[in-house]
Amino acid sequence: MINVTIWNEFEHEKTDDEVKAIYPNGIHVALAEGMNGHGFAISTATLDQDEHGLTEEVLKSTDVLLWWGHQAHDRVNDEIVARVVKRVHEGMGLIVLHSGHFSKPFKALMGTSCDLKWREAGEQEIIWNVNPSHPIAEGVDSKLILEHEEMYGEFFDIPTPDELVFISNFEGGEVFRSGCTFRRGQGKIFYFRPGHETYPTYYNPEILKVITNAVKWAYPTSSPAPVYGNSQPIRELKIPVV
C-alpha cells in the first residue's frame, strides 16, 4: 500500500470560471479520482488548510507527495517548505507537476532558478518517450499527443536530470525536457510538465498512467538511513608520523 498525498494550491479552481468548469472540485480531486484502482491510499491537502494540510503527521505517513501550484507559490510557508524538503531527504517521493517547477520545495531541491519560456496559446504538445525501458514509461506509448496545452520551452534552468524520460515538441517550435528524474538525499523526484489549469490534461488516461507509474517508482527504498559524522576505521591504521 502506497500512501499518496496530493497537494494542490487550489486557487484557480475557486476564482476562475473556465478552470472551475474543468476541475469543479479542484485539480487534486481530479488527480485522486484518476489515480484510483492502483491500490494507493490517497489523501489531498491544499494551501488554505492549517499548515497547508502538510502537518508533521501527514508528511511522516506520506510515501509519495504530488505538488501542483502556480499563482500562490509565495504564500507557501517557509517552515512547511523546509518540512517537505526534509522529508524528501529522508526518502519521501515527490512528483512535481507543471507550474510546480516554480514552487519553493522544487527550487530548494534543485538549487537553480527553475525558470523557462512559456506561452498560453492552446497549442499542440507531443510528448515523446526517450527512455522506453524506464519504469515511469511502463506501458506508455512512444508518444502522447495533447491537442491543447500551455507551452513550456527550453532553456529550462534545472540541474542535468539523472534520467530524461520525456521530451515535448510544441507546435510553435519549442522543445522541453518534460519528464525528468532527480535524487536528493534518500528521496526520488519526478518532474512532469503537462497540466495547465485551463485544459483537461489530468483526465487524459495516458497522462494519468505516467503519474501512476511515477508514484510507484518514487516509493521509498527500505534501505537503512545513512550514518554520518565521526566514524571509526574498519581496518587498523598505521600510526601516522606527522
Next chain:
Amino acid sequence: MINVTIWNEFEHEKTDDEVKAIYPNGIHVALAEGMNGHGFAISTATLDQDEHGLTEEVLKSTDVLLWWGHQAHDRVNDEIVARVVKRVHEGMGLIVLHSGHFSKPFKALMGTSCDLKWREAGEQEIIWNVNPSHPIAEGVDSKLILEHEEMYGEFFDIPTPDELVFISNFEGGEVFRSGCTFRRGQGKIFYFRPGHETYPTYYNPEILKVITNAVKWAYPTSSPAPVYGNSQPIRELKIPVV
C-alpha cells in the same frame, strides 16, 4: 586571463598553532602562490573582511571562485551567500574545497544535506582518476597519494554528480567521491575533497594541478544568457478550438 578569487574562512590559521605552522599566511595565500604561473589574475577574500570580501564588484569581476571554509560556515552572511549563488547561476565557476562541502553556497546549490562520514586520524588517502579524458584530469597521474589526510567517507549526500572524476580510497576502509562536477544555471561547479587544515595538502603539486585544471574548466562559457518568460511562437499556430 582568468580572474580567480580565493575565498578562505581564515580562522584556524589564526587560532591554531599547528595550522599556523603549515599555512602561516592562510590557506588562501598558499593556494594563490601555488596557482601561480598559469596566467590567472588571483585575488583573495576572507570572512573577516567587509562583506566577507565578496562585494558585488568583486563577484562581478570573478570568473572562478574557490571556497574553503570549516568552523565558521554559519557566520557567512545569508545575503552574501545569495549573491554567490546568483553569480554561479549567471556563469561564475565555483571550486569547493574539502570542508566547504558544508558551506552555505554549496548546500544551496546542491539541494541536499551534503553530509558525510569523517575521521581525523592522519591516515593515507589514495585518489584514483576514474575519468582520464576529463579536462580536470589533464596531465594528472592515475593516482595521487596523500600520506596523511582527514578521512571523508560515503554516503556523501550530494545529488548524483554530472561527472565523477576522482574516487578516494582511505586506509581505514572507506571510499569517497572526491572529484565531482555539477552544473547549476550557467555556472560550473567542481567539488574537490582534499585539504584538511592540519596537513600540507595544498603544497602538493599534483593537488595544485587538479585545482588549476578545474579553474580552467570552470571558466564561463560566452554563450548568450538564456531568455525566460512569455515567448512568441516561431511557427504559426493553428487557431485552437477549445
Next chain:
Amino acid sequence: MINVTIWNEFEHEKTDDEVKAIYPNGIHVALAEGMNGHGFAISTATLDQDEHGLTEEVLKSTDVLLWWGHQAHDRVNDEIVARVVKRVHEGMGLIVLHSGHFSKPFKALMGTSCDLKWREAGEQEIIWNVNPSHPIAEGVDSKLILEHEEMYGEFFDIPTPDELVFISNFEGGEVFRSGCTFRRGQGKIFYFRPGHETYPTYYNPEILKVITNAVKWAYPTSSPAPVYGNSQPIRELKIPVV
C-alpha cells in the same frame, strides 16, 4: 513470475580442486539455490551445452540473464553472442558478474575494452552503497564486507555508468566502481563486481540480496517496441521552397 537464466562458463569448477570444493555443482547452481524463494523461475545454461544452452527458445523466454565467465570467453560462439546482444536490445535484462567484464556480450554492449587492474591476493573488499535510494540497494546495508576477494582496480574502462550504485575499497589501496547500471536498447544491464571463483562469495546473503534486487530491477518494461524508419508527419508541413 520472472524467468531467470543463469549462464556459467563452468570450467574452473570441473578442473580446479580448490574451486570444486567451494562450488561442487558450479557457480550457476550455487546462484540458483541462493536466489530461491523470490518467485523466480530459474534455469541454468553452460558453455559446454549445445549452443551454450542459449538457444533462440531459451533466450526468447528469458526475462533476465546472469553471466559468469572467465577463462573461456573466446570459446563463446560469436553467433550466440550476437543473439544475446539482440535480446538485450529487445528488452532482456542482463546481470554481468565479476570476470564477466571481459565477456563478449558485455564488451559488445559497452563499446570499450572493459579492461581493469586485478590482483589475486585474498584481500579484504569493502563495498559501499553510494546510491541508497536505488532499487538495487533495497534493504542493503551501507557497506558489505568480503574478507577475501580478488582485487579489481580502476581505471575500469567502461562508458560512464548510467547509475553508480556501489564502490569498492580494497585493502591494497585500490577503488572500483563495483555496481554499475547501463541501458542498451530496451534492455537494462547491471554489472556487479564480486565473485572470484576461489572464494565463497555467492553464498553471502548480502551479495545474493543485491543480485536478487538486480534481477527485479532488470525485468523488462512492457512498453511498445520503438518504431524506426520512414515516418509520416504528425502535423501538416508547409511545402518546402528549396
Next chain:
Amino acid sequence: MINVTIWNEFEHEKTDDEVKAIYPNGIHVALAEGMNGHGFAISTATLDQDEHGLTEEVLKSTDVLLWWGHQAHDRVNDEIVARVVKRVHEGMGLIVLHSGHFSKPFKALMGTSCDLKWREAGEQEIIWNVNPSHPIAEGVDSKLILEHEEMYGEFFDIPTPDELVFISNFEGGEVFRSGCTFRRGQGKIFYFRPGHETYPTYYNPEILKVITNAVKWAYPTSSPAPVYGNSQPIRELKIPVV
C-alpha cells in the same frame, strides 16, 4: 595545433546532381573550408582511397576525426573500423555527423542499433541549446533554425548520452537528441545530427561554429595512458587466512 581528419563517404556528391550542385567538391571539402581560421591542420579522407584514407599513420597523427557516411556504410572495411575504434579508445576525438549514426565505428562504440525515425520532406528544424555552459555551446545562440532539413525522430536507440547539448524540434512534430557527448576509453565522441546531403547545412556559420567547438572539446587529454592487468598492492596486505 589540432590535427583534424575529415572522413567522407563521398558518394552522393559524385552520382546525384542535386547533391553535386550543393557540394561540388564533396561534403568533406565544404567542411574543411568552413572550419578554416581556427588554427586546425585539416586533412580529408574518403571511402575510395586506399584503406579509405585512414592508414595507421593518418590515424596516429589525427587528434580529432569527423565522420560523414550514408549509403555505403557496409563498404567500410571492418579492419579499418577496428582501427578507428582502437584510436578512439586511445584518445582520438570523434565527431559523428548526421547519417553517420549508422556508421560501423559509431555503432561499435555505442553498443546499440543507433536506429531512429526519419523523413525527407525538407521541413524546418529548430535546434535548441539545452546545455548553455557546455564548451560545445560556446558562443552558440539559444536556438539554430534550419529552414530545410531531413527529419530524425525519437526514439533514437543510443545509450544515454553523457551530456545532452542540443534537442531538435521538427515541423512535423518530432523531437531528437541532436547533440550528444559520449566517452569511450580515453576518447571523446560528439554526435551532431544536422547535415543531410541535399541541403546546404554545412555552409551555415552556426552549424560550423558547433562543429568547430566540438573539435576543440574532443581534443585528447594528455593524461598518462591507463595501466591495466596484474597489479601490486600499494599498502601492505595482512596475510589472508583462507
